[in-house]
């Protein structure tokens with residue numbers, strides 16, 4: 342198998358500095374300034390590696406647009422509102438949100454859109470998507486901490502947290518070990534273990550019962566950190582956050598680290614920089630981290646299917662069909678999109694939605 346440029350880079354890095362944690366490996370593969378997965382390509386859609394909810398159907402962005410307007414109203418229709426999206430991909434979701442929500446004129450003049458994106462390639466795609474919503478003020482930032490919002494905020498993160506680096510720990514011979522990427526005798530990338538007693542305290546925070554042999558504990562410090570930053574901003578400025586991703590809510594041991602190329606799963610140590618690397622999001626941990634920041638925040642967690650249904654996605658679908666006199670083909674497409682988003686055996690159950698609000702007067 343031919344090696345990617347990034348495989349050679351990673352091997353050299355390991356030769357010089359020793360094995361990499363899974364999180365460091367993931368960070369290089371996804372974010373290397375030149376050869377990182379997100380830095381060099383647009384991974385979305387049929388031609389890419391995966392398809393996200395906003396790319397499946399406008400029904401998704403329409404519903405999130407209605408949710409955003411609802412938050413704006415509950416916040417008392419402030420003079421200015423900062424609408425922040427982390428990891429906006431092609432900008433499709435924000436473009437749909439802006440189309441729906443800016444039908445409320447006061448919202449359209451109050452809103453300042455802030456994108457958090459580190460990929461120059463995807464930033465260009467987002468600029469293009471927003472060029473159709475030219476009255477909306479937009480700005481781009483490489484990280485959430487660069488923003489420093491001055492007004493109430495609404496934060497959106499769809500399939501952002503799964504892309505953040507993850508550490509894995511395995512319980513072997515009564516001790517915790519970190520999973521690392523090293524080199525074997527044939528100079529090939531190989532998974533290995535390093536002692537990691539220090540993680541025990543973190544495991545205990547999330548698991549009441551002791552681990553069994555070969556249990557895997559996944560922990561993503563950057564996710565915790567960003568979730569805490571969201572919580573901090575919402576409790577200081579008032580506002581809301583919506584985190585949507587594939588994952589689970591509860592204590593869980595297991596390996597969810599995965600690699601995807603051209604809509605197919607592949608080995609995590611192959612196709613460095615050409616395959617998408619992600620893992621399932623532990624919503625229980627995100628919730629816990631945000632709660633640690635402030636007690637005044639209100640949390641709700643739902644499946645994507647029930648969240649969209651509660652917002653009225655079925656009625657919205659019927660209205661779109663009725664009002665736009667869709668052809669049979671267009672209607673079939675919209676209908677299959679609806680089912681992919683909400684059915685339990687598609688995205689409906691696997692994807693979770695965590696909404697966090699703080700409408701309290703300061």
Ligand code: SAH
Nearest residue numbers: 379393428429430457458459460499500504
């Ligand atoms: N929300 C979009 C795209 C999800 S893909 C959608 O639903 O279609 C993940 C997105 O997060 C991409 O835009 C990627 O460039 C961005 N991203 C990944 N890691 C990031 C990081 N550490 N900082 C900022 N953006 C990041």
